[in-house]
Amino acid sequence: MGSEGLKAVVIHVTGFKKFQGVPENPTETIVCNLKDFVEKRGLPAGVTLGSCTLLETAGDGALSTLYKTLESGIPSSNANEQVVWLHFGVNSGAVKFAIEKQALNEATFRCPDELGWQPQHLPIVPEDGGTSHTRKTSCSIEAILKFLKNKDYDVTISDDAGRFVCNYVYYHSLRFAEQKGHKSLFVHVPLFSRVDEATQMKFAASLLEAIAGTC
Numbered sequence: 001m002g003s004e005g006l007k008a009v010v011i012h013v014t015g016f017k018k019f020q021g022v023p024e025n026p027t028e029t030i031v032c033n034l035k036d037f038v039e040k041r042g043l044p045a046g047v048t049l050g051s052c053t054l055l056e057t058a059g060d061g062a063l064s065t066l067y068k069t070l071e072s073g074i075p076s077s078n079a080n081e082q083v084v085w086l087h088f089g090v091n092s093g094a095v096k097f098a099i100e101k102q103a104l105n106e107a108t109f110r111c112p113d114e115l116g117w118q119p120q121h122l123p124i125v126p127e128d129g130g131t132s133h134t135r136k137t138s139c140s141i142e143a144i145l146k147f148l149k150n151k152d153y154d155v156t157i158s159d160d161a162g163r164f165v166c167n168y169v170y171y172h173s174l175r176f177a178e179q180k181g182h183k184s185l186f187v188h189v190p191l192f193s194r195v196d197e198a199t200q201m202k203f204a205a206s207l208l209e210a211i212a213g214t215c
Contacts, residue, residue: 008081009212012050012073013204015088016165019057020111026192027088028054030204037201038208047212050083059107059168061115066169070176082215083182084139085173086207089166091188095195096154097203099141100161100186103171106131108163124171135174139185140214147210153203154195161186185211 013034015027031052038049053069056062075081091098105128107119123131141157148155161167170186177184187207189200 007215008046008048009084009215010048010050010073010075010081011084011086011208011211012053012069013086013088014053014055014069014169016055016057016090017114019114019165022090022092022191024192025057026090026189026197026200029192029197030088030189030200033201034204038205041205043205044209044212047208049208055169056114057165058113058115058117059109059119059165060117061113063172066172067176070173073182074180083180084211084215085177085182085184086211087166087169087173087184087186088204089161089169089186089188090191091162092191094188094190096156096190097148097195098156098158098188099145100137100166100170100188101141101157101159102134102136103161103167103174103186104131104163105129105133105135105171106163107168110164113165124168125175128175135171135178137174137183137185138177139183139211141185143214144185144207144210147213148203148206151206153206155203158188161188183211183215 015031112118173184
């Protein structure tokens with residue numbers, strides 16, 4: 001089919017719905033509006049924005065939905081395609097964007113999730129070992145950080161995604177991505193009261209460009 005050296009990049013995006021203390025989750029707005037925003041702005045050649053999915057802010061009870069979402073991104077026939085999972089979550093105390101380097105195999109929820117589950121010091125995937133086990137993203141986060149900083153976004157690299165649903169989803173996604181040859185990345189965003197919606201939409205689009213340029 002030609003151009004064997006060129007790998008198409010498909011980026012699937014998820015965000016979360018409301019949860020305790022955050023009745024309006026900015027990631028819900030970002031994910032719901034991203035397709036229209038990107039259509040107007042455009043993406044680099046060879047890059048496609050795939051699915052944009054909202055997840056319940058829940059761990060174990062929402063696991064089947066999460067895996068259906070991840071499995072939906074498996075290419076049907078085109079082996080020359082890099083699939084990237086980009087997960088957005090909110091850190092209500094943050095004033096800047098944070099690229100998460102890794103996820104920890106520990107579920108310790110500070111409050112019940114939206115389905116009422118509140119684990120304490122449980123391994124997310126028991127067969128992976130204890131709660132100190134980590135999984136790291138294979139994305140080039142230093143290059144992504146540099147790209148975003150060059151566009152004047154206030155962004156940092158974090159090595160702690162917390163222990164709540166964000167870390168829970170990220171751990172499962174990193175594990176799935178490793179098994180399927182995909183890539184996975186989690187990014188925490190602030191509330192719109194800290195960084196306004198217009199800036200966050202531009203950041204999300206720039207992040208897609210940064211990921212595409214480093215795959």
